[in-house]
Amino acid sequence: MSERAAHEWQRRAAAEMRSAGLAAELAARAIRIGLPQLASPLFRAAEDELQHASDASLVAAELGAGGIVLDVEDLSFAREPGGPLDDLFVPALQSLAIGETLAVPLFRAMATAATEPLAKRALNRIVSDEARHAALGWRVVDAVAARDPEGAANVAKRRLPGLLGPFQIGFGEAKGPDLEAADRAWGLLDAAAYRTIWRRTWLRTLAPRLARRGWWGPRDVPGL
Numbered sequence: 001m002s003e004r005a006a007h008e009w010q011r012r013a014a015a016e017m018r019s020a021g022l023a024a025e026l027a028a029r030a031i032r033i034g035l036p037q038l039a040s041p042l043f044r045a046a047e048d049e050l051q052h053a054s055d056a057s058l059v060a061a062e063l064g065a066g067g068i069v070l071d072v073e074d075l076s077f078a079r080e081p082g083g084p085l086d087d088l089f090v091p092a093l094q095s096l097a098i099g100e101t102l103a104v105p106l107f108r109a110m111a112t113a114a115t116e117p118l119a120k121r122a123l124n125r126i127v128s129d130e131a132r133h134a135a136l137g138w139r140v141v142d143a144v145a146a147r148d149p150e151g152a153a154n155v156a157k158r159r160l161p162g163l164l165g166p167f168q169i170g171f172g173e174a175k176g177p178d179l180e181a182a183d184r185a186w187g188l189l190d191a192a193a194y195r196t197i198w199r200r201t202w203l204r205t206l207a208p209r210l211a212r213r214g215w216w217g218p219r220d221v222p223g224l
């Protein structure tokens with residue numbers, strides 16, 4: 001058994017629950033701005049995330065952790081000062097387009113390394129769903145941007161350094177003690193893997209996608 005793995009899976013269950021809440025919130029926001037065709041896939045994504053949360057809490061329970069600990073603040077999704085288009089655009093850009101695109105290689109690495117069947121099964125399910133969520137994220141931001149291309153470009157350019165900050169800190173500069181074999185068996189990744197996967201995903205996938213949309217220049221954030 002691994003105490004670190006128990007804690008990590010408990011934390012992940014809460015993160016998946018937050019993803020469920022956000023996807024449902026974004027579905028409502030899509031309806032509000034007259035893009036109801038995005039609501040169904042967003043609600044489906046919310047259901048996937050609820051399943052991830054349930055799978056993750058089963059793994060946590062197997063490891064001896066308690067139930068999901070939710071932070072109400074974290075589940076209250078702030079409205080954007082720019083209005084209803086930004087209310088969908090900004091969180092979809094950060095959490096779906098960027099976050100889920102990064103989640104795919106991260107969870108794939110975890111699923112590959114995990115040997116405990118319960119963890120491996122949960123991780124494989126997450127990998128296959130997050131790829132779909134990432135594609136949905138780019139579809140959502142493109143649909144909103146099509147409404148007001150210039151406005152979206154301005155918001156993206158102004159907000160991206162701040163939206164990327166948590167990824168750079170949490171993944172690009174990840175630190176942590178070495179993992180034990182038991183931690184790896186339950187699908188934990190070490191800090192070096194987080195740093196490598198973030199950097200590679202940023203350079204190969206995220207920066208080119210943002211640049212292609214005219215939302216990102218190579219010198220916008222030094223160090224990334």
Ligand SMILES: [Fe+2]
Nearest residue numbers: 016019049052
């Ligand atoms: Fe998820």
Ligand SMILES: [Fe+2]
Nearest residue numbers: 019100130133
């Ligand atoms: Fe997801």
